[in-house]
Amino acid sequence: MTAGTAPELGGARDEVDRIVSAWQRERPDLDVLPLTVLSRVSRLARHLDLARRGAFARHGLETWEFDVLSALRRAGTPYQLSPGALLTQTLVTSGTMTNRIDRLVEHGLVRRLPSPDDRRGVLVQLTAEGRSRVDAAFSDLLDVERGLLGDLDEEDRDRLAALLREVVAPFDSP
Secondary structure (H helix, E strand, C coil): CCCCCCCCCCCCCCHHHHHHHHHHHHCCCCCCHHHHHHHHHHHHHHHHHHHHHHHHHCCCCCHHHHHHHHHHHHCCCCCEECHHHHHHHHCCCHHHHHHHHHHHHHCCCEEEEECCCCCCCEEEEECHHHHHHHHHHHHHHHHHHHHHCCCCCHHHHHHHHHHHHHHHHHHHCC
16 A cells, blocks of 8 residues: 555445545645545535435424424423523524524424523423424434445444544544
8 A cells, every 4th residue: 555545445446536546646746645534524424414404304304403403302301401502502603593493483393481590591492393303303314324324334333433533522622
């Protein structure tokens, strides 16, 4: 294996292999090894985004709606969070979150409740319809994601998850 190349698995080649080969031919002075990993991650992210949008659409949800509803669902009974907690979990601005909550209320997927700890504050709570939709969409999502992982066995999936965790963890650290 030369600098900047990756071992082939079973002789299968993909578009990234073609791109890397072309760059190696055109710029043999550069180590293009990062492309062998990160271009595949980027391409997978695009496929994942399309697959997720499809799974959510089958349940009448947009991606952002799923993000908010799933944050509430993960909170556990009584499935409620403050708008600030939702901001932290979904990484959007307060103005964006206010608009999102308004739309979810209009669709009957969440309700606003007065905060018992702060007379000016509110809590956002998942409705029965919101819980039903997010549960169905999540189940569908897992089927789609399982399909994206293809024929990887459990050991390979665990190894891939661990390697990706090492790459992503520094970005998630405070």
